[in-house]
Amino acid sequence: MSDADYDYEDLGLVAGLEIHQQLDTASKLFCPCPTDLREPEEAGRTFTRYLHPTKSELGEIDDAALEESMVDREFEYLSYDTTCLVEEDDEPPHRVDREAMDVTMEIAQLLDASVVDQVHVMRKIVVDGSNTTGFQRTMRVAGEGAIETDEGQVRIEDLMLEEESAQRVAETDSGVRFSLDRLGIPLVEIGTKPDIRSPEQARDAAERIGMLLRSTGQVKRGLGTIRQDVNVSIAEGARVEIKGVQSLDDIDDIVRNEVRRQVELLDIAEELGERDAAVGDPQDVTEVFEGTDSGVIGGALSSGGNVMAVRLDGFDGLVGREIQPDRRLGTELSDHAKRHGAGGIFHTDELPAYGVTEAEVADLREAVDAGPEDAVALVADDPETTALAIEAVVERAEAAMDEVPEETRDATEEGTTRYLRPLPGAARMYPETDVPPVEPDPSEVDRPELLTEKVERYQAEYDLGSGLAEQVAYGEYMPLFERVVGEGVDPTLAAGTLESTLTELRRDDVAVSRLTDDHLADALALVDGGEVPQEGLDDLLRALAADPDLAAEAAVEQEDLGGVGEDEVREAVVRVVERNAEQVEAEGMGAFSGLMGECMGELRGKADGDTVSSVLREEIQERA
Structure with missing residues (x-):
């Protein structure tokens, strides 16, 4: 059955969203440092850390953190002239940023969510290097809200305010390099209840939440500033958390493909049960591949490595079965092996291939006593990595006989997912003792105007056409448009410049991203005031983009753009x-x-x- 034929109601599809959105505030959440991103080559110095999981107040260690810590890595951090001791974890955090809290309360109003009486900061254990402290600070600001979709209401469970993680820059020989420019940017997380019943509703809900967030005019825009996590399960399957969906356009495909994966895994488990499947013990089969032509295996052996294999009784033909587009059960086994440093696995459903000969496959089967109904999986690497990786393969193969495992998965660009880590539990959260509680007052903020309402107002109040009004309202320059029009600039001039002129300049390879809001506001004011003719605006903006240190008035003089009588x-x-x-x-x-x-x-x-x-x-x- 193709995924297009699935009856999602009959399968018992249940899904929920977690939307993570960076706020566009002047300062970071727990320090006064700016929230602007930097280029790695601007870093002034670096330092390194090793991170380890800690026990909760009940003496428990979170499974996800424990598995992460099993991979021994050094974390290197890029520090800038805007980086402070809080970001380097050499000074306690400051009080919660007031602007970030106010924007979060505005979002709560748009979600019809109730703000809590007192906000307590918590620590969430994170030992993947993305935070210098080994944890992320987070706080629940509101909950019990709701949004409407075409397929019905989706309830909002939590509205969290937390600090953004450090940006992963590169893999190094000893671990991972991170940049501290992003660490600490205020981030809201909106979690829905599991009310979503179709892939289309998941996308609809995400689009609605995205519109509400942008209505504040105080969220960052661009790649990586908003991320969607999707929780998916079906009646006979398991809850799976899918992290890092970058595009709204991918959400419905992610849900469809996860449903398909769980359906296929359930079918595989049923068939394995009928075959009385079992998983053998790992064995060293290095001798089978002495003198092999396989580049991967030969490379491992020449570096002092070995080859470990495990017999998968009754798995023949099922390891190579596709469970998502271009992903198979064997890919799932490989994902688990990769978590321990291996490059992947080979299995007999795909061999002979990759330089492994038919004779070597026969010898491999004989070495582990595999029959024609059995499959064999193998790993080639250094001895320590091989041992850890083959054990991970064994555990995942054993799970395949019984169930769809609960886990956290990573979204891919192809709309599929790969194994990331176990689902986190309550043991990863404990109170933050360095930051005092906050008593928010929702009456201090006004409910923002929805983007849909702005479109109508721009048409009625500023006489903009419907298309241009929508472009401005939903565009990244909406807050600037509101500012300059409020300062008296002609709305048609402002809208045309921000949505048309800048687009044309970008197509001409002008570095529009170097233009600040002040550049644009000052240029529009000069044109609107008659000091620069409208025909000179293009040249003025080009000059400012070429030299962002110039003020608009200085650029007018430099380019001789002043008007004539x-x-x-x-x-x-x-x-x-x-x-x-x-x-x-x-x-x-x-x-x-x-x-x-x-x-x-x-x-x-x-x-x-x-x-x-x-x-x-x-x-x-x-x-x-």
């Missing part, structure tokens, strides 16, 4: 008309279009087009 306009127009006297005499007003462009070039963008047009018409009419 009507007398100078007339002098320039007369020069153009006299140069083309024969054409004017012969064509009259028919010469207007050609001469208009020449006049604008003569004036080099220093005059408004309407003024030039009016003067040119007068001069042609006098001579025609």
Whole structure:
């Protein structure tokens, strides 16, 4: 049965979302450092850490943290001139940033969620290196809200405010390199209850929440600033948390493919039961591959490694069975092996291949006493890695006979998922003793205007067309549009510049990203005030993008973009008309279009087009 044929209600699909969105605040959550991202080459120094899990107040260690700690890695951190001791974990955190708390309460209003009486900061154990402390600080601000979708209401369970993790920059020979510019940026996490019943509703709910977040005008935009996690289960399957869905367009595919994976795994488990399947003990089969032509296996052996294999009784043909697009049960086994440093596994459903010969496969089967109904999986690496990896394969193969395992999975760009770690439990959370509680007051913030409401207001109040109004409201420059219009700039000028002019400049490879809000606001004010003609705005923005240290007024002077009076306009127009006297005499007003462009070039963008047009018409009419 294809995934398109699934009856999600009959399968008992239950899904929930966790939306993580960075806030666009001036300061980080627990220190006054800026929230701007930096380039790794700007780092002034580096330092390293090793992280280990700690016990909860009840003396328990979280399974996910424990498995993460089994991979021995050094974590290197890039520090900048904007990095402080809080980010390096050499100073206690400061009080919760007030701006971040206010924005979170605005979001609570849009979600119809109830703000708690007192906010307590908690520590969530994280030992993957993404935080210098070995934990992430998080706090519950509100809950019990709801949003509407086309398929019904989806309830909001929690609205959390927490610190963003450090950005993973690169894998190193000894571990992982992180950048501290992102660490500590305020981040809200919105968790829904498991009310979602179809892939389409999952996407609809995520889009609705995304619109509500952007309505505040205080969330960051761009790749990586919003992430979606999806919790998926079916009646006979298991709850699986899928992390890091970057695009809204992927959510429905992620849900469909996870349903398919669980359905296929259940079918495999049923068939393995009918075959009385079992998993053998790992064995060293290095002798089978002495002198092998396989590059992977030969490379491992030449470096002092070995080959371990395990017989999978009754698994023949099932290890290679596809459970997601381009992913098989063997891929699941390989994912677990990779968590312990192995490059992956080989299995007999795909051999002979990769330099492994048919004779070697036969010898391998004989070495582990595998029959024709059995499969064999093998790992080749250094002895320590091989031992850990083959044990992980054994554990995953044993689970395949019984159930769909509960776990955390990582979303891929192809809309599929791969094993990441076990599901975290309550043991990973404990109180933060360095930050005092916060008593939020929702009455201190106003409910933001929805983007849908803004579109209607822009049309009615500013006379923008429906398409342009929607572009502005949903675009990244909406807060700037509101600011400059509030300062008196013509709305049509502001909207056209922010949504059309900047797009055209970007297509011309102008570094638009280097233009600050102040650059744009000042440039628009100069044009709106008549100090720079609208035709000179393009050149002004190009100059500012080329040298962001310039102020708008200085760029006007540098590029000689200041406007000219009507007398100078007339002098320039007369020069153009006299140069083309024969054409004017012969064509009259028919010469207007050609001469208009020449006049604008003569004036080099220093005059408004309407003024030039009016003067040119007068001069042609006098001579025609």
